[in-house]
Amino acid sequence: MRNITILGVVTLFLVTGGVSADWLPNQTPENQMISITTVIDVVGFVSDSTMFSWTLASPGSIPTGMLGAGQSVADVSYHDSTMTNGGHLMMNKRVDFNSGDQSSGMYNLETQKVLTYASVDGSHLVGEEEYTLSVAGNGEDTDGNIRCVFSRGDESQMPSFCNIVTAKSSLINVNSAQISSKGGLRSVADTKDVPAALNYQIAVTPDTNSGSGYAEGIVKTVFAGSIMEARDTTGDNWNKTSATNTWKDISTVSGGIKNFQKSFGYVSGLRV
Structure with a gap:
């Protein structure tokens, strides 16, 4: 058996004056707040799943592929699932959503989860959690082109930025473990000096009641991003x-x- 200790930190900041960077859409007049709390203590089969999807644009309505002048669009998705075919699962999970404008350090979507699992008669646990944040913005009018493609010509005017990031964790054939995760995402703000943000953490440690001193299973994380930026909203570089x-x-x-x-x-976000 392999005994594994791993700690990793990935931190990215894109806050610059020359490149345009993200400026977020603002809230709609009617806002929503959602809270979901889950507490499970079961010996046996468990299936728990949470899915969330949200798209917001300003000014104006959500575009059908094309962005208007000065418009930004944020697409957000979150998915979490846990399943066992037996064994003892104890889990506390909370999901909080607020569609209103957020300041720096605050989030539209926040999640927290803590679970302990112990196999019984060969049972195991599988699970997956994923955040995705996609934000695109355009400084000028769009002329018959799709979102997130920068123009090479002189007439078409495409988004000034198009950025997407994801954070994902997977649990496979877990027989014994204590697992905790926490995430936060910001995609709506009332001023351009509040940046887009995505934070995610996961920790896997032994179940102290197992007596083995090790968690047992397969754990995988994937953090990824794709960034595309233009420099100006006017002049020769706005569409390059x-x-x-x-x-x-x-x-x-x-x-x-x-x-x-x-x-x-x-x-x-923009440097101010």
Whole structure:
């Protein structure tokens, strides 16, 4: 059996004056607040799933592929699932959503989850959690083109930025473990100086009641992003790509896990 200890931190900041970076849509007049709390203590079969999807644009309505002048659009998705075919599962989970404008350090979507699992007669646990944040903005009118494609010509006017980031964790054939995760996402603000943000953390440690000193199973994390930026909303560069970057961080551990921790932080906004 492999004994594994791993700690990882990924932190990205895109806050610059020359490149346009993200400016977020603002709230609608009618806002929603949603809270879901789940508490489970079961010996036997468990299936628990949460799905969330949200799209917001301003000014105006959500575009059908094309962005208007000065318009930004944010697409958000979140998915979490846990399933067992037996064994003892104890889980506390909370999901909070607020569609209103948020300031720096605050989030539209926040999640927290803590679980302990112990196999019985060969049972196991599987699970998956994923955040996705996509924000695109356009400084000028769009002329018959799709979102997130920068124009090479002189007449078409495409988004000034188009950025997407994801944070995902997967649990496979877990026989014994204590697992905690926490995430936060911001995609709506009333001023352009509040940046887009996505934070995610996960930790896997042994179940102290198991007596083995190790968590047992397979754990995988994937953090990824694709960034496309233009420099200006006027002049010769407003429709030309000035900066691109793509990145991916993948960790997979299997066997006897002494300690597994991954932390991801992303911020993208205008320098003011």
